[in-house]
Amino acid sequence: MCLAAAQAADNFDFVEMAACNPGNMNQQWMHDAESGAIKNLLCLDFGSNDQVHLAHCFPSLASQQWTYDSVTGHIKEQPDSSGKCLEAPTSPDDSAGIRIATCDASELRQQWSVGGHVVPTTTKTTTTRGSTTPGTSASPAGNTFQRLPQLNCYPGAGATGVNDKSLLDTPMSHDACRQMCLDEQGCEGVVVVRNSNPGRCWLRAAISPADCIASTWSDLWVRVSQMTTPAHTTMTSTSTPGAAKDHTMRSFFGLCLMAPGGAAAATTQVGVATCALDEAAQQWSYVVEAAASGTQATGQIKNGEALCLDSPARGLVSLLACDGASTQVWAFDMNVGQVKSQGGECLEAPALTADAALVRASACKWSNQLQIWSIADWQIPTSTPTPTLSAQATTLTTTRKMVTTQSTTPSPPSFTELAGPCRTQSGDAGVFTALTASIAECRQQCSSKAVCVAFEVGPGSHCELHEVGIVSADSTLTAYQCFIKGEHAPTLAPTIVPTTLATTLVPTQPPTPAPTLAPTPAPTPAPTPACGP
Incomplete structure (x- = not known):
């Protein structure tokens, strides 16, 4: 039986067990090892009664954070201090449904096969390793990583160094640290500072998680052969001689x-x-x-x-x-x-x-x-020549009847760039998907997804596609940039600089009196001299 999102799980619903059907996409789940979310449109969650259901994704909710133990097959609540694991019902008709229960290594209903990783059918698990001589461990099985939170492994405590390398000299992002492990022969995993990205990076080999020590500041990432198949990816069938080809x-x-x-x-x-x-x-x-x-x-x-x-x-x-x-x-x-x-x-x-x-x-x-x-x-046409498009309309004539339809190609969305990683109103990273991509590829991915409201880029081809509520960036982490899609960009109010308005007092001058206009006196006539006889 397979874990399945219940019918019409559009907002909030319980999950169920159903007969496995590879073509049924409500049985496809994506496990984000970074955030711990297990998602099929909505995220796997549990309530106070330990009943498991689907709900809108909120990375900050502890009830939506899970880890997968590929050795025991347990899907554990994260952090696993409660010691509870995802448990299937005794039968598909069991009214108790899927829940979390105290982890029990002997309980088959708590053993899950995830993606390409199948839990052994025997109760005894045998781990096969190469030589445990430092620097000579067997090559890891694959190029993907599984996160084991709150573990620290070092020589003498569950791991060895790699080719005489321990702490890398330069702080780097978690993505870059994992890439360094892929590039280093014999590396089986890395230890990173859980709340510091970028931060210090340690390469590890001959890893035995059971022998590592608990840690509040570090996470262990181990290389594994396969991880969970992302939901809604293109599904292909493997053909065999004589098998019917799928045209459905x-x-x-x-x-x-x-x-x-x-x-x-x-x-x-x-x-x-x-x-x-x-x-x-x-x-x-x-x-x-x-x-x-x-x-x-x-x-x-x-x-x-x-x-x-x-x-x-x-x-x-x-x-x-x-x-x-x-x-x-x-x-x-x-x-x-x-x-x-x-x-x-x-x-x-x-x-x-x-x-x-x-x-x-x-x-x-x-x-x-x-x-x-x-x-x-x-x-898909492969031999039809691609017509040259010009600013003027062009009539295309072919041997088959064609109907001209007009379609408007939308302009690429604009983005507002902010310094620092993307943050929601509450200050966390919100709901996002982590990728390894260049800035141009990350922008293209966000532009093409209606649900993407912002993307974040950083060192080591770091790319995050954010889905909801991004309103700002953490400007203290300058190695990252947040680009918020046009219609979702916050409207920034104009910056008002407080101004002290002081009245300049100018001494009042008495008004200048208008000149008094007086009539001009007539000239006094000169006395007439008297004439004598």
Whole structure:
């Protein structure tokens, strides 16, 4: 039996055990060893009654932090001071459901196989190692790492040095430290300072976690052969001679898209059914118009040679004769698995509890599991010359009928750069996915994901894609930069510099009196001299 996200787990629901189905994406989980989250759209959580359920992801919640012990198969609460492990019910019908219980090495219901790592079926575990001579341990099995929190391993306590190397001279990011281990022959893992990134880095060989010591300041990262398969990645099947080739389109819950009445029946409504590789009504091909651009492809979804999946503005999806209409053109988003019509609606499978099993076109919602699909058969043109695009419209003439459709390519989103790692309103890192990528690749990844609101870059090809609530950056860690996507960037209020307004007092001058205008006196006539006789 496999751990599965319960049907319609869109907001909050319990998990369940179900018959294993590789095509059922509600049985695919991603374990982020850095944060401890186990995620299938929503995160594995538990409450005060120890019942396990799904809830929105919050990395700061201790109830969503888990570690996987590849030796015992235990999925432990982190930190594991409580000594509790994930435990399956006694039967799928057990009302107690999946819970956490006191860890017990002999309890088979607490032994989990994760991804490519299968827990041994015997109760006794034998660890096989190469030579324990310093510097000559066997080569590690793979290039991925598993985090064992709060452990310190050193010569004499569960590990040896590597090629006479112990503490590396230069502080570095955790990503860079792990990369140094990959580059150093014989290195089996690293010890890092858990709350300092970048920080000091120790390379270790001949690691025996059981002989290491508990530590409050350090984490051990060990190299392992395989880690958990990320949810919603493209699924491929391994073909064997004589095996039927997979041409199905599978819903999140493992049912296959089906044309009722078979491939010869046109104008029929499309549904889902139990998958059968040899069923003609379940054989679909995605005929892509051109090579995929970024993470999205566009083309027709065909059943046979002449029938195409057709969508109304909103409602049930039909199978009609292919005529090149825009209602028969579908875009497949490889990041989230959504199949979108040109009208912006998403192909949605019926709920498992629905009376009818018909497929609809509905408003897109990235967290709706019913809108997630995998497509097995892609037909991508490889020999058609790529037309040269110019500013002016160009008429393309070919030997087959083509219908011209116009699509607007959205401009790449803008980002606001902040110095330091990304932080939410509460000061933590929020929900994110860690990658190893260049700045350009990290930007491209965030640009193409609708749920990405910011990305963070740093030393050693460090890249984090953040999903919610990033509003600032920790400016004290200058080795990192946070880039917040356009519409999510905080609106910065204008900086107001306090100004002391002092009144300049100017002595009041008495008004200058206006000149008095007086009439000009007439000139006094000179006396007339008297004339004598």
